Amino acid sequence: MTKKPILFDHDGSVDDFLSLVLLLTMPNTHLLGVSITPADCYAENALETTKKILYMANRTHTEVSVGRFHGVNAFPPAWRAKPKILNALPELIGVEVGADPYQCKDSKDLLSVKIRASEAPVTILMTGPCSNLVQALQADESLVSNISQVIWMGGAFEVDGNVATYNHNGTAEWNVFWDPLAAQELLNYELDLLFVPLNATNDVPVSLHFLKQLAKHSDHKWAHLAGQFWATTLDTIPAYEYTYFMWDVLATSYLQIPDAFEVKTREITIDAIGPSAGRTYYQEGSGKWAKVATKVNKEVFYDYLIQAFTSLS
Ligand code: AGV
């Protein structure tokens, strides 16, 4: 069987890195490259963590890129600094990798080179803002024909958003809010686009119960590392919210357990400016067609995680 080619664009929060590990556990996928968006991270630190994980998995040949574009609504600095802690964990601190963002391609270029070069249409998984992909498409719209699906952790449809900041009414999810113009633009392309929004991720917090289950498997290298990574999320900043969710990890799981999701096909719209910038909503009759994952079977999902993190040596 030929493996499914995947491009992974992430933005360096804890669940973005765990999504990377999860991708490495998937037997029927071929990871063509990893592009970083400097959104919920500082590029240097996120590049370092990405390369350390690839090194630990013997996947140093996987090309990594760093986006040069910065969105209009910056993430809070305390969130962006998180990979500094990850890189200092005992498993990672001794792994020496070069991590100079300017030695890497720009992420929009890595995406277009890899999409163009792939023999089979590529699945694109995005767990940060969508700016890199939109910029690649703006430069060459013909890339669309070699993209089989875009899976994006983003949005909040008819549920509260998670942006709490000045001049905003709280309706947006952060990955959309960082660059709402790009998000609005993404809808204009003829893509098979699946949103994995807060509607589905709200049901799957990072819970102590799950971390206890996972810790029973700490003799597995990746289960151990995942437990350490998730433990750093339990102090999520109260000014915003008290809970860190499985956001990106849930979106990534869709590749392996699609039947655990409830998916609706709807016409949607995204606000690009004003107090609702980044808001995603259904708009029958005048929106753009896209798929929205509205629910997940929690038990299947958490069981899958335990199985996946104990499957890679
Ligand atoms: O909105 C969810 C997205 C996901 O891609 N990110 C975190 C995940 O990687 C932004 C975000 C929302 N709340 C956060 C976030 C928090 N409390 N800490 C860090 N990032």
Ligand code: CA
């Ligand atoms: Ca993310």
